[in-house]
Each structure stands twice: as C-alpha cells, then as structure tokens.
Amino acid sequence: MYRKDFWKKDTLEKLRKKAEGLLLEKTYQIEHSESLEMQTLFHELQIYQLELEMQNEELSSIAQELETQKDRFSDLFELAPVGYLVLDSRAVIEEVNVTGSKQFGVRKAALLGKPLTSYLHADDLQQFYFFFRRLQSSGSEQEEQVRFKKANNETLYAQVNGKVITKGKFAFSCYLTITDITEKKKAQLEHEKAKRRLEVALDASQTGIWELAVPGGQVYVDELSCSLFGIKPQEFDGSYNTLLNLIDKDDRANVDATLRSSMINGKDFTAEFFVNQPSGIRKYVAARGQMIDLQELGSRFIGTIIDISDKKQIEQETQQLKENQQYMITAASLLAEENERKRISDTLHDSVGQMLYAIKLNLQQLKQMSSSPYYEQAVKMLDQTVKDVRNISFQLAPSILDDFGVVAAIEDMAKRLSGPQLSIVTKFGSTKNLDATLSLNIFRIVQELVNNGIKHGKATCICIELFKKGSQINLKVTDNGEGFTLPNPGTTPTGAGLSSIRNRLNLYKGTMEIHSAPGTGTTVAITIKQ
Known part of the structure; x- marks a missing residue:
C-alpha cells in the first residue's frame, strides 16, 4: 500500500508542476482593484482546474491502453489453438474460450456453470480426480491425458495441463489448457494394434x-x-x-x-x-x-x-517321391520296351527265320529238278536275308546277354559290326556282380553310342572301354568321326538317342560327359554307381 500512495503523491506533484508551467503561459486580465487574497485564490483555482483536466486526459489514455490490452488478451484467449478453461475449486467451468467450446462441440454459454467432470469419459473420472487433487496440493503445473465425451458422442483425447491460482485463504481458480490429441492418439492405438497383430502373427x-x-x-x-x-x-x-x-x-x-x-x-x-x-x-x-x-x-x-526345417524335409521327401515315381515310370517304360523288343526278336527268330530256312530247303529241292541260272543268286540273297534277320534279332534282344553277360554281348556286337570300313575295339576290366537289369542298360547305352558314331559321326574306328572300380562303373566310348560343336560349355546335346541314354542313367543317378569338336571325333564318358 505504501508503494501505491507514494506513486500517487509523486504523480500529483508532477501534474501540479506541469499545471503551474501552463499557467505562466497564459495572460489573465485581473483588475488592480482586486485584493491580493482574491488573486491568490483565483490562481489556486486555475491550477486545480488544469490539474483535473490533465488527470482526466491521463486517465483516458490509461483507459484506452487498458482497452487495447484487453482486446489483445481477449483475442489471444478466444482464438488460441488450444482450449482454455477456468475452473473453481469444485471443477465447475467459470470461463472457456471459443476453441474449448468447439472441442466439446457445445456452445460457450452452455458450458459455463457446468462441472467439467460431466463431460469426462466414465473410465477416466478417477484419473481426473487424482489429477485435480495434485493441482490443489502441489501448487505447481500438472499434466494428464484423459478422454472427454463430445456432444456428438465422439471421444476427445486430450492433453490437459493445469495450474492453480490462489485468490484467498480458501478460494482459488484452476487454469487449464486442453490440447486435442485425438488424431495422434488414434494413430498410436492403430500402431499398437498393428504391433500386437504382428506379434501374434510372428508368434503363431x-x-x-x-x-x-x-x-x-x-x-x-x-x-x-x-x-x-x-x-x-x-x-x-x-x-x-x-x-x-x-x-x-x-x-x-x-x-x-x-x-x-x-x-x-x-x-x-x-x-x-x-x-x-x-x-x-x-x-x-x-x-x-x-x-x-x-x-x-x-x-x-x-x-x-x-x-523351415519341416518344410525342407517335406520338400526333400516330395522330391524323393517324385524321383522314385520317375524311376518307376522310366523302369516300367524301359521294361515294356525291352519286352516288346524281345517279342519282336522272338518273332523274327522263330517265325521269319524258320520261314527263311524252309524257303532255302525248298530251293535246294528245286535245284535237283531244275538247273536255273538264277538259283545261286537267290541262295545268296536268302543267306544275306537270314544274316540280316539274325542281326536285327540280336539288336532287339541279344540272347547272349542273358547267357554270358554284358562283356560277351558287347564283344559279339563289335564282331558283327566290324568290317573292312569299320573297326571296333573293346577293352574290359573287372565287371563282376553286375545284375541283369544293369547289364542290359549298359549294353543299350553302348549300342546307342556306337550307332551314333557310325550314323552321325561316320567313324571308321570306335573304342569301347568298360571296367568297374569298387561300386563305380566307368564306361567310355571314343570314335574318330567328324565330331561336332557342343551347344554351350557344360551342356548336353539333345536327341532321341541321348534322351534314351539319360533316362537309363537316371535309374542309377549316373552322369554323362561329352567331349567333341569338329574333326577330332567324340568321346562320351559315363559313370554309374551300383
């Protein structure tokens, strides 16, 4: 109070001095007949009048400044991007800005005098109660996140900051700011849901x-x-x-x-x-x-x-099953093919061969009855036909293979095909304990490679090497034919004959390497594990 009175006295003295200065500037016509006392009184009245005028001007200026500040504060309060609320000690709304009323979706007049708790989400009432108690007891700024119910029943997620201003011994007001964090909270909730779903999916x-x-x-x-x-x-x-x-x-x-x-x-x-x-x-x-x-x-x-161990095992088992099925299909196909060859071979040997022998006997009978100059020619043609039939029968199903094994069958084939224009050389190592099916497949592979060398390579010399080392069987067929250019390094040429060889090798997981170049002949190396 002392400071306020001192400021007032100081201000009045300054105004008095200013009034006296203004009075000196004015000229008054006072009659000489007036007494000194009247002049003094008039002088004082003039000073008082000027003091009042200046005080009025000063008060008007202050009032105008206060009005300007009030307008600024009102704009700042009403147009702030956050909601401002003033609550009494019972959490009743005493004041709210425009932003706050929009946040709740309620007119400003309808909010005033209402307890803020009436707009709180039911599950957050206790949380807000403890927050309000902290505000009253701590005297410092507090913050909390709570949910409010808007007029349209939507939920307002809010960040609430508050501070208590004491007005008396028992009276106070609580100033709150309400920041709308609905979008941020919804994004957090969606993120948490997605995280939980991801965790469940990963765990499952x-x-x-x-x-x-x-x-x-x-x-x-x-x-x-x-x-x-x-x-x-x-x-x-x-x-x-x-x-x-x-x-x-x-x-x-x-x-x-x-x-x-x-x-x-x-x-x-x-x-x-x-x-x-x-x-x-x-x-x-x-x-x-x-x-x-x-x-x-x-x-x-x-x-x-x-x-993915189980998946890998299933894939391996599936692959093995496919390989087994392919093995069975290939084996059945080759068996059917061999059976058909044997049937045709037996037919040629037993039917066509016997018929040719019968014809030859009949020709011999005719020789005694007639001395036709065409007889010798017919006999030669008949002998060649018998030879061709035997060769075809051998090619289809060599009986020597069943009787004496693969080595004897290959040697017999080499002997049959060798002549003035073709030499077939054979080299054999140990070939013990070869089962009949494997022996047949080896013979068919050799047969196909020799036919390729004669037919496509126009070879004049073919070398066949076959030996067994442990459980591994090595077969190599080399010719001095024309040779050919391999499509790409590491690739195998295609063709019906080579396809048949690969099918037979697949039964034993065998491998085949082909080395050839134009003018250098061809070498085919085959490895089979028994």
Missing part, C-alpha cells in the same frame, strides 16, 4: 526378428531368433561373427557375401541356410531383411527369420 508362425546395424555390425535378435540359433539371449554378445559361425560352413560364405552385397547395394536380403546349434541340433532356416534408415540410429537391416 514361429517367426523371429533380427536387426543389424550397418555401421558397427552390432546385431539384435529376439528370443525366438536366439532359440533358432540355439543360444540364450542373456549370453549373446551382439556380435555378427558369433551368429555367422553358427551357420553351416557350406552355407556361411554365401550368406555373408549375400548380406554384404545387400548392404552395399541397398537391396533386400534373402537367404536359406542350415544352422548348427551348439547342442548339435541342425535347423534349416530362411532369413529375409531390408535396409531401413532410422535417421538418428542410422541405416539398419531389419528382417525376419523362420524355421
């Missing part, structure tokens, strides 16, 4: 999460990923090399190279590999990842890892 699919910091090489793996690698989360040192060493040595270099290439080129990472757990368990896993820039954390590879 037994999928682990891994993360690799590109600068530094530090690795994070979740609990499921640790279980796939057979390590405990608390024991993992976060080293990339630690995980890399758990990958099977046959897959390790490829996985490392693929991951480094993905990091350098910024491409997605995909790999399937075996993991050797410290306990000795072997898992087959699939890992995928992609580069993500997390700004303050830098570039990182984030991905998934899943155990």
Whole structure:
C-alpha cells in the first residue's frame, strides 16, 4: 500500500508542476482593484482546474491502453489453438474460450456453470480426480491425458495441463489448457494394434526378428531368433561373427557375401541356410531383411527369420517321391520296351527265320529238278536275308546277354559290326556282380553310342572301354568321326538317342560327359554307381 500512495503523491506533484508551467503561459486580465487574497485564490483555482483536466486526459489514455490490452488478451484467449478453461475449486467451468467450446462441440454459454467432470469419459473420472487433487496440493503445473465425451458422442483425447491460482485463504481458480490429441492418439492405438497383430502373427508362425546395424555390425535378435540359433539371449554378445559361425560352413560364405552385397547395394536380403546349434541340433532356416534408415540410429537391416526345417524335409521327401515315381515310370517304360523288343526278336527268330530256312530247303529241292541260272543268286540273297534277320534279332534282344553277360554281348556286337570300313575295339576290366537289369542298360547305352558314331559321326574306328572300380562303373566310348560343336560349355546335346541314354542313367543317378569338336571325333564318358 505504501508503494501505491507514494506513486500517487509523486504523480500529483508532477501534474501540479506541469499545471503551474501552463499557467505562466497564459495572460489573465485581473483588475488592480482586486485584493491580493482574491488573486491568490483565483490562481489556486486555475491550477486545480488544469490539474483535473490533465488527470482526466491521463486517465483516458490509461483507459484506452487498458482497452487495447484487453482486446489483445481477449483475442489471444478466444482464438488460441488450444482450449482454455477456468475452473473453481469444485471443477465447475467459470470461463472457456471459443476453441474449448468447439472441442466439446457445445456452445460457450452452455458450458459455463457446468462441472467439467460431466463431460469426462466414465473410465477416466478417477484419473481426473487424482489429477485435480495434485493441482490443489502441489501448487505447481500438472499434466494428464484423459478422454472427454463430445456432444456428438465422439471421444476427445486430450492433453490437459493445469495450474492453480490462489485468490484467498480458501478460494482459488484452476487454469487449464486442453490440447486435442485425438488424431495422434488414434494413430498410436492403430500402431499398437498393428504391433500386437504382428506379434501374434510372428508368434503363431514361429517367426523371429533380427536387426543389424550397418555401421558397427552390432546385431539384435529376439528370443525366438536366439532359440533358432540355439543360444540364450542373456549370453549373446551382439556380435555378427558369433551368429555367422553358427551357420553351416557350406552355407556361411554365401550368406555373408549375400548380406554384404545387400548392404552395399541397398537391396533386400534373402537367404536359406542350415544352422548348427551348439547342442548339435541342425535347423534349416530362411532369413529375409531390408535396409531401413532410422535417421538418428542410422541405416539398419531389419528382417525376419523362420524355421523351415519341416518344410525342407517335406520338400526333400516330395522330391524323393517324385524321383522314385520317375524311376518307376522310366523302369516300367524301359521294361515294356525291352519286352516288346524281345517279342519282336522272338518273332523274327522263330517265325521269319524258320520261314527263311524252309524257303532255302525248298530251293535246294528245286535245284535237283531244275538247273536255273538264277538259283545261286537267290541262295545268296536268302543267306544275306537270314544274316540280316539274325542281326536285327540280336539288336532287339541279344540272347547272349542273358547267357554270358554284358562283356560277351558287347564283344559279339563289335564282331558283327566290324568290317573292312569299320573297326571296333573293346577293352574290359573287372565287371563282376553286375545284375541283369544293369547289364542290359549298359549294353543299350553302348549300342546307342556306337550307332551314333557310325550314323552321325561316320567313324571308321570306335573304342569301347568298360571296367568297374569298387561300386563305380566307368564306361567310355571314343570314335574318330567328324565330331561336332557342343551347344554351350557344360551342356548336353539333345536327341532321341541321348534322351534314351539319360533316362537309363537316371535309374542309377549316373552322369554323362561329352567331349567333341569338329574333326577330332567324340568321346562320351559315363559313370554309374551300383
């Protein structure tokens, strides 16, 4: 109070001095007959009048300034981007700005005098109660996130900040700001839902999460990923090399190279590999990842890892089943083919051959009855036909193969085909314990390769080598024919004959290598494991 009175007295003295200065500037015509006392009184009245005029001007200026400040404050209060509320000690709304009324979807007049708790979400009443108690007891600014019910029954998610202003010993007002965080909260809720769905999906699919910091090489793996690698989360040192060493040595270099290439080129990472757990368990896993820039954390590879051991086993079993089915189909097809050949061979031998012998006997009878000059010519033609029939019968189903084995059959074939224009040389090693089916397939392969050398290569010399070493059978057929250019290095030429050879080799998982060039002949090397 003392400071206020001093300011008032000082102001009045300044105004008095200013009034006296103004009075000196004015000229008054006072009659000489007036007394000194009247002059003094008139002088004082003039000073008082000027003081009142100046005080009135000063008050008008102050009132105008206050009105300007009030308008500014009103605009700031009403047009603020957040809601402003003033509550009494019972949380009744004493004042609210336009933004606050819009947030609730209620007219400003309808909000005044209403308790704020009537707009609170039922589940947040207790939370707001403790917040309001903290405001009253602490005397400092407090904040809380609560939900309000809008007039259209929609939910307003709000960040509430408040502070208490004391007005008396027992009276106070609570000033609140309400910031609408509905969109942010909804985004958070959607993110949390998506995160929960992802966690459920990952858990259901037994999928682990891994993360690799590109600068530094530090690795994070979740609990499921640790279980796939057979390590405990608390024991993992976060080293990339630690995980890399758990990958099977046959897959390790490829996985490392693929991951480094993905990091350098910024491409997605995909790999399937075996993991050797410290306990000795072997898992087959699939890992995928992609580069993500997390700004303050830098570039990182984030991905998934899943155990596909069962899938791999099913694939292997399915592949084995397909191979077995293909083996059975091929074997049945070749068996049917051999049966048909044997049937035709038997028909030629038993029917056509006997018929030719009968014709020859009849011709001999006719020779005694007639001395036709065409007799010798007919006999020669008949002998050649018998020879051709025998050769065809042999080619179709060599009986010597069943009686004496594959070596005798190949030697007999070489003898039959050799002549003045073709020489077939055979070299044999040990060929013991070859079963009948394998012997037949080896003979058919040799037969096909010799026919190719004669027909396509126009060879004059063919060398056949066959020997067995342990469980491996090696067959090599070399000719000095015209040769040919291979389509591409490492590829096998196509053709009906070669296709038939491959089908037979597939029964034993055999391999075939062809080496040829124009003018250098052809060499075919075949390996079969019994």
